[in-house]
Amino acid sequence: MGAPNYPSLYQINTRVWMTELARRLRRPATLDDVPDAELDRFAALGFGWIWFLSVWQTGQAGLRVSRANLEWQREFQETLPDLCEEDIPGSGFAITGYTVAESLGGDAALARLRERLAKRGLRLMLDFVPNHTGLDHPWVEEHLDYYIRGTELDLARAPQNYTWVMRKAGDLLLAHGRDPYFAGWPDTLQLNYGNPGTQAAMIGELVRIAGQCDGVRCDMAMLVLPEVFQRTWGIPAEPFWPEATRRVREKVPNFCFMAEVYWDMEWTMQQQGFDYAYDKRLYDRLREGHARPVREHFHAGLDYQNKLARFLENHDEPRAAAIFADGQHKAAAVITFLSPGLRFFHQGQFEGRIKRISPHLGRAPDEQVNEPLQQFYSRLLAVLRHPAVRQGQWQLVECHPSWDGNGTCDAFIAFAWANHDGGRVMVCVNYAGQQSQCYVRLSYADWGDRQWRLRDLLSGAQYERDGNDLQSRGLYLDVSPWQFHVFELTAT
DSSP: OOOOSSOEEEEEEHHHHHHHHHHHHTSOOOGGGSOHHHHHHHHHTTOOEEEEESOEEEOHHHHHHHHHOHHHHHHHHHHOTTOOGGGOOOOTTSEEEEEEOGGGTHHHHHHHHHHHHHHTTOEEEEEEOOSEEETTOTHHHHOGGGBOBOOHHHHHHOGGGEEEEOOTTOOEEEEOOOOTTSOOOTTEEEBOTTSHHHHHHHHHHHHHHTTTOSEEEETTGGGGSHHHHHHHHSOOOOOOHHHHHHHHHHHSTTOEEEEOOOTTOHHHHHHTTOSEEEOHHHHHHHHHTOHHHHHHHTTSOHHHHTTEEEOSOOTTSOOHHHHSOHHHHHHHHHHHHTSSSEEEEETTTTTTOOSOOOTTOSOOOOOOOOHHHHHHHHHHHHHHTSHHHHHSEEEEEOEEOSSTTOGGGGGEEEEEEEOTTSOEEEEEEEOSSSOEEEEEOOOOTTOSSSEEEEEETTTOOEEEEEHHHHHHTOEEEEEOTTOEEEEEEEEO
16 A cells, blocks of 8 residues: 555654653663564554654753743642652753754664664654744854844833843843743743844754654744734744745655644645644634534635644643543544544543643653543544545535434534545544434445445444435434444445
8 A cells, every 4th residue: 555645643752751661671761762563553553654752952941940930830740749850851842952862862863763663664753943942052152143132121021021041252131932922931032033044044954854854843833924923023024934845845855844833824834835734723623512613624625624734632732531521532533533634643642641741741640541442542543544544535525404304414524535446434423412313415426226335444333225225315324422433335
């Protein structure tokens, strides 16, 4: 089977994983200690991408902020009641250099890991943080013009957004990295994208990173768009991403860019050279729990949908098992991961972990595995390996009332997948807390004059239906709250 049109990505919290490996090995663990058996398992599950979060070098200044910030400390202690100082290595997004942390084995260990991944058909994704650096990045001494400076008046008006930075050449007031709606991140410094030199330096960093991995997830990628940057800082800037993505692909033609993006700017990022953009809008609508807005979300063209990264959790969001009730969680997963785009999963999601782990932490709490949920995800991943779902054509399917006056058909979301070899899969979800009925009508020309077997790929149940009836009336469904069918359709 060739490369999928709709690949799956698995995000790993690298430092937390190394802590767990070190506990088992009874010594410090590096990327060289990632077991081959685990990489084999990722490949067998059908993943195409593995994202190793937080491998880059961070600094002592950021570490001190992470360990001293009282608001963060309260969050850390909620996650780890037995928290100790060694559990806080500092944010993986307060980067002081795009070289692999020595504690993880350095660049050489990453290169060996990438080679092991490639042997299994797995591609490596890493972080790129365009908006800011750590407090003690070398540029603070060498290229002060790359940063945004502040005044005493700025500090008086918004003390949360500025900080005094100690330098050999003299202390200076610099701006913290931030977005326009929140206070600055106190362990970072804001880069000045109004300076062409800053942009050239960051493109240079990206080109270098592209020699170490196969793709990057770009943190808060929309913050450096000219309109957003000017709104935040009052400084005009030239577009960064079109030139950055072009320059990298001159060196590495198939390099992949994924944007963390919000504020309905997904299409903008796609037009600026990104292969994928976070689909936060779908996630938010699924959390709200109403079918119609979710269904309307899928009316967008496939040129847009195919370039969305669809998820139910990641390191920034709460755990799916903590915010979705069990039935809704599974229904939302079926919708999310059986729609077109990049299927984006997070470490701990399959096991039903409840506690979100801050990127400042290097240890996870011990949590009991939710075995029924784990079994569900195992079956769902098997469906994602179906050729029609990996490489087929997707369409949104209409659901019609099962009888006059029955409006519960509005609770359904239905998709169909069809492969060139005739493989077909139909997905039907009752995304509501009530029993619902509908007729699902698929526009297949060859329905009639034969029987069709409908095998539910998640439950194993099988049904047979007459093709002429399916063609004229459609498939009748009567589905319990938050339940679903994923039917493989086969002519008998």
